[in-house]
Amino acid sequence: MIRLEGITKSFAGKDGSVAALDGIDLTVAKGEIFGIIGSSGAGKSTLVRLINLLERPTSGEVFVGGARVTDAKGERLRELRRSIGMVFQHFNLLSARTVASNVAYPLELTGQYGKIEIAERVAALLARVGLTEHAHKYPRQLSGGQKQRVGIARALACEPQVLLCDEATSALDPQTTGSVLDLLRQINRELGVTIVLITHEMDVIRRTCDRVAVLDRGRVVEEGPVTDVFLHPRHPATLRLVREAEPDGGSLDAIAVSDLGGRTVRLTFTGPTAHKPMLGRIARENLIDYSILGGRIGHIRETPYAQFVVSLSGRDVAGAIAGLRASGVDVELQGGALAESLPVVPPRLQERPLHVV
């Protein structure tokens, strides 16, 4: 649906040019919810603005719906923009227009619809976002969540194939964030709209997206299904974002090696394995003990997961690891490649504080 090839984008700054994006290759498939996450200044907004050509790349190519659009102009550009709706962090509603009139605005701009058709479409859009009763109110009379629903209805007015959401929930409280994310998922499911969702909050990604790309200083440093990236973060930028989403500051990924004399492993149970009582059984069968050093449980979209860092000791640790793997548990030996060969704790890692729950 969307393909970015070799994109760079520089801005002229006071001290020469600033590279906001530095060699981006990214593909978003039709019908998916694709998340782009990164800290402030990583280049997220610049990236999303390239998709609807609010920004032009310094080099590289942009493809939408299979067509190269990098230098689209005139009617072609207007058509492209109509096929891509955009939702903003601060809603960008017109304060002098009512809710209904804000949603009607993009339809009026096309000059293609009569008054009756616009009214019908607006009514359907407001029903979809649950604002029928608020049609005649002004933006100042709405809560943040309601304003964002107006923003979403307006973005959907021209029946776009793609919805770009730039920090659409960042100004909202957690409960309102949840309901706006539910609405976006419903739109994706029922209308088949491809959604590109930008955020600095990993939690938003975890609840909503199919795949995610992590942006750091203008580069994609990690990309994949949300389950992979969230449960097995590799890049320091991803680790940082995952930790911020953890209730206790994400000590789990900071645990490297146990000093308890056992073999430290990270166990990840996803889907059906998340609820099976297999750890105790496997421990008994292999005559081992385990102590839990850290853990987290939750959902990634509808998929339950449980992840624990445990220290295994006793008779047949290798047998227990093999048994866990055979039961569908992802087992990672902690301490990197060293853990595979060295029974002793590498000194550098020993100095790290150990978080025990």
Ligand SMILES: Nc1ncnc2c1ncn2[C@@H]1O[C@H](COP(=O)(O)OP(=O)(O)OP(=O)(O)O)[C@@H](O)[C@H]1O
């Ligand atoms: N119009 C512009 N002129 C000059 N520099 C810009 C412009 N737009 C963005 N930049 C710079 O490009 C880099 C990336 O900015 P961008 O707004 O894309 O980041 P972001 O990831 O969206 O950050 P945030 O989370 O704060 O919104 C920053 O260094 C920013 O200062």
Ligand SMILES: [Mg+2]
């Ligand atoms: Mg931004």
